[in-house]
Amino acid sequence: MYFCPIRNQFLQPRSQPPSQPPSQPPSQLPSQPNSQPGTRTGHGQPNPPLMQGNSVGVGRGRVSRNIVTIPQSHFNDDALAKIETLFETILDAVSVGGPVVIPYRRSTNAQTFNATAFTSNPSDGRHIDSVRFPGRNPQELRRFEALFRIIELSHEALLSGTLITKRNIYYQNMELFRSQSMVDEMVDNLAFTLGVGRGDLNIVATAKGLIAGQVQLMMRGGTSINCAESSDSGVLLPSISAVEKIDFQSVKWLLVIEKEATFRTLSASRYHAVSRAGSGILVTGKGYPDLxxxxFLATLHFVQPRLPMFALVDFDTHGISILRTYQYGSQRLDHEERTKVPRLRWLGIRSSDVLSQTMVTQDPSANNQDSQSSQDLSSQESIAYSVDALQDERPTKRPRTRRTKSHPSDSTAPLNEGDREKAVSVLRDICTTARLDSSGREHKLELQRMLLLNVKAEIQAVDDFGDITNWLDERLLSQSR
Incomplete structure (x- = not known):
């Protein structure tokens, strides 16, 4: 039994979840190296989940043979305990007439913090940022009230086992929060301060991503989502914490698409069902992906590590940045568990795709030889791609060219100043990586080529009069060989 200052009464703790099967002994700690399947071996790294390979009836009498159980997060209980410890500290401060202090650290800082000790983990014992009541100024007083309200709503959601969206938090008290961005920032910072993920607070963002394909999602509430029978526009991705099982059926691949328009085109044509590469899954985060x-993708990658996952993005600085966000995460939300897909493969488009769709010919004033237009990519690279380092590398000679598209798609353009600044930012991020992997080296080389060629291209640069399916088939089939 514990005292809840929000409800001003003593409450019974939540009932414990049912015991795990023999292969998942509850007595094992998450950090033990020899834990059984389904338990955690580190922060956010559970062992492979149970796969049901026998005949299981799912919907319309169909027999599924590829159902995977999604492991639940055990950090919700940790978040609840930390919030209630925080409430106890607040109650103690009120009982002695002292100031009420709530620890609060911005997630842009890489340190993690002990919410009960109110000090940072480093041995220097420095006090972390905080908000207090009474506030030192009106702004801090408003921030304290807003933060306490978010903590209260999270506590109630954890006790009831329900999810609450950040959008709903904002609309409950628009005058207090003033903007949606204020709620977004405070929720992320609260999760970071407590050392948990946003989802562990039972606070989620409004659905943004879309999915379509030969897969069925079985929710914890007993309902199911058949993504194969979705509309032309796909279905909204649910929070992965609400998914209990996934039936992958006979899926052979998964494609992450940067643009919603391209996703809707492929979904409307049911490419996920008719592709020559086999049935698959289409997903889009509509540009830069939300958490x-x-x-969702990181969990799918974890439960089905052998499922090939590919990314289709524009050949520009933002496309490569989006690809890297999927693969390596973001600095601001680096404390979130299971948000990265390091084995995500870059299907396209690259500089070679752009140049293969463009005939490059020698200027008549230079030589006037039509045979120059058919030179292969390797000879182009010897002139335009002579880049092995980030700085002070330029081609020794580059002929003046004229371009004629092999089809009427007009999807290439020169870089603007913002593109170049973004390229430098991404290159700086790549070059400061402690250990550069093969994907990082590829991203670096393509950005250098982009800068030297002064060209960017949209996904439509490789389509055939609006049809990209043939190009996708060839790429997916070549990757499976």
Whole structure:
């Protein structure tokens, strides 16, 4: 029994979850290296989940043979305990007439913090940022009230086992929060301060990502979502914490698409069902992905590590940045568990795709030889791609060219100043990585080529009069060989 200052009464703790099967002994701690399947071996890294390979009836009498159980997060109980410890500290401060202090650290800072000790983990014992009541100024007083309200709503959601969206938090008290961005920032910072993920607070973002394909999602509430029978526009991705099982059926691949328009085109044509590469799954985060989409893909990658996952993005600085967000996460939300898909493969488009769709010919004033237009990519690279380092590398000679598209798609353009600044930012991020992997080296090389060629291209640069399916088939089939 514990005292809840929000309800001003003593409450019974939540009932414990039912015991795990023999292969998942509850007595094992998450950090033990020899834990059984389904338990955690580190922060956010559970062992492979149970797969049901026998005949199981699911919907319309169909027999499924590829159902995977999604492991639940055990950090919700940790978040609840930390919030209630925080409430106890607040109650103690009120009982002695002292100031009420709530620890509060911005997630842009890489340190993690002990919410009960109110000090940072480093041995220097420095006090972390905090908000207090009474506030030192009106702004801090408003921030304290807003933060306490978010903590209260999270506590109630954890006790009831329900989810609450950040959008709903904002609309409950628009005058207090003033903007949606204020709620977004405070929720992320609260999760970071407590050392848990946003979802562990039972606070989620409004669905943004879309999915379509030969897969069925079985929810914890007993309902199911058949993504194969979705509309032309796909279905909204649910929070992965609400998914109990996934029936992958006979899926052979998964494609993450940067643009919603491209996703809707492929979904409307049911490419996920008719592809020559076999049945698959289409997913889009509509540009830069939200946390829910990243968590969903990372969980799918974890429970089905052998399922090939590919990314289709524009050949520009933002496309490569989006690809890297899926693969390596973001600095601001680096404390979130299971948000990265390091084995996500870059299907396209690259500089070679752009140049293969463009005839490059020698200027008549230079040589006037039509044979120059058919030179292969390797000879182009010897002139335009002579880049092995980030700085002070330029081609020794580059002929003046004219371009004629092999089809009427007009999807290439020169870089603008913002593109170049973004490229430098991404390159700086790549070059400061402690250990550069093969994907990082590829991203670096493609950005250098983009800068030297002064060209960017949209996904439509490789389509055939609006049809990209043939190009996708060839790429997916070549990757499976």
């Amino acid at each position: 829910a989409t990243r968590k």
